[in-house]
Amino acid sequence: MSSLFDVTIIGAGPVGLYTAFYSGLRALKTKVIDAEPDVGGKIRYFYPDKKIHDVGGIAETTGYELVQNFKQQAETFEPEFVLGKRVTSLTKQPDETFLLQTEDGEYHYSKTVIIACGSGTYEVNPLVAKNADLHHAKTHYHLRDLEQFRNKKVVISGGGDAAIDAAFTLQPIAKSVDLIYRGENFKGYEKRATDLLASNIQVHLQHEITSLNEGNELETVTICAKPSGKEEKLSCEALFISHGVEVDFSFTKNWGLQTADWGIQVNPFMQTNIPGVYACGDAASYSRKIRIISAGLHEGAIAVNSAKQYLDPDAANEAMVSTHHEHFTS
Numbered sequence: 001m002s003s004l005f006d007v008t009i010i011g012a013g014p015v016g017l018y019t020a021f022y023s024g025l026r027a028l029k030t031k032v033i034d035a036e037p038d039v040g041g042k043i044r045y046f047y048p049d050k051k052i053h054d055v056g057g058i059a060e061t062t063g064y065e066l067v068q069n070f071k072q073q074a075e076t077f078e079p080e081f082v083l084g085k086r087v088t089s090l091t092k093q094p095d096e097t098f099l100l101q102t103e104d105g106e107y108h109y110s111k112t113v114i115i116a117c118g119s120g121t122y123e124v125n126p127l128v129a130k131n132a133d134l135h136h137a138k139t140h141y142h143l144r145d146l147e148q149f150r151n152k153k154v155v156i157s158g159g160g161d162a163a164i165d166a167a168f169t170l171q172p173i174a175k176s177v178d179l180i181y182r183g184e185n186f187k188g189y190e191k192r193a194t195d196l197l198a199s200n201i202q203v204h205l206q207h208e209i210t211s212l213n214e215g216n217e218l219e220t221v222t223i224c225a226k227p228s229g230k231e232e233k234l235s236c237e238a239l240f241i242s243h244g245v246e247v248d249f250s251f252t253k254n255w256g257l258q259t260a261d262w263g264i265q266v267n268p269f270m271q272t273n274i275p276g277v278y279a280c281g282d283a284a285s286y287s288r289k290i291r292i293i294s295a296g297l298h299e300g301a302i303a304v305n306s307a308k309q310y311l312d313p314d315a316a317n318e319a320m321v322s323t324h325h326e327h328f329t330s
């Protein structure tokens with residue numbers, strides 16, 4: 001049987017990572033579990049290359065740099081990380097401890113649980129087109145390694161913010177960029193649509209990709225105009241698909257948690273309706289909730305302080321600030 005932890009944090013996004021650090025400040029034996037193979041949550045998943053300007057005290061950073069800093073800080077007190085494992089069940093045992101199960105059937109034991117699971121787990125909507133299965137290696141759903149697109153003829157499919165972002169990001173490094181979108185226009189993105197049309201990016205509105213070439217090497221995609229049905233072949237060496245993601249947050253209800261407004265309902269102590277279970281970050285819901293990174297960090301600290309006092313009612317309300325904390329002063 002794996003050992004019993006004081007705190008298990010579900011989610012290694014920015015808030016889960018900071019919460020793990022703060023949990024270490026409070027000398028709690030901490031485990032962090034995430035469904036994704038690496039830490040960083042939405043930042044890693046959706047916008048590692050985006051510039052971020054609204055995290056307190058950091059005028060400008062990229063998603064990637066910010067995640068590296070969160071990770072380094074989270075490792076300060078050496079919590080145990082369990083990555084690539086989605087938590088599928090959470091139950092309170094007769095002895096008041098919690099049993100968590102991951103989808104591979106592994107069990108994890110904890111005295112308290114902090115849910116920092118953001119909006120839940122994500123699954124990208126795949127490209128549905130003839131021969132799509134032949135070219136997985138050249139079909140990308142995330143912009144995690146820009147070098148894969150360098151000097152390539154890139155075709156992007158999608159019309160949302162992420163697709164437009166990708167077109168602007170790839171345009172300076174790719175040989176060419178074609179953006180295929182089935183809609184009539186980029187609704188709500190007027191300024192960016194004007195910029196797109198003024199750029200070297202070839203925009204194909206009211207088109208969709210219907211097939212990729214046969215054979216091992218990706219060379220062309222066929223796009224089809226709507227409603228005429230007229231087909232056209234485009235040279236293509238790398239594909240970027242941005243057809244949105246399916247988000248699954250339903251598991252929180254199965255765990256008996258009260259939910260409200262896209263999140264788990266918490267009180268000012270970040271406590272859920274289950275004693276010993278707390279929520280913070282995008283996963284938590286309360287009046288005037290703001291879903292940004294900075295806001296979630298404070299909630300993580302409150303959740304840890306609540307867990308600490310649940311385990312030890314005589315414990316102080318909060319951790320020492322780092323300048324007074326023995327870990328940093330000795």
Ligand SMILES: Cc1cc2nc3c(=O)[nH]c(=O)nc-3n(C[C@H](O)[C@H](O)[C@H](O)COP(=O)(O)OP(=O)(O)OC[C@H]3O[C@@H](n4cnc5c(N)ncnc54)[C@H](O)[C@@H]3O)c2cc1C
Nearest residue numbers: 011013014015034035041042087117118120281282292293
């Ligand atoms: C495109 C975009 C741009 C943004 N830009 C900014 C910005 O510029 N500034 C800003 O402050 N905020 C921005 N945000 C919001 C910001 O990303 C979120 O507020 C922040 O990521 C919340 O952090 P979190 O740790 O609470 O959740 P998340 O980052 O969502 O992380 C949650 C983690 O929990 C894991 N998880 C979920 N369910 C389970 C499960 N059952 N088992 C195991 N693991 C699970 C997920 O895999 C994920 O890694 C942006 C969001 C998006 C989508």
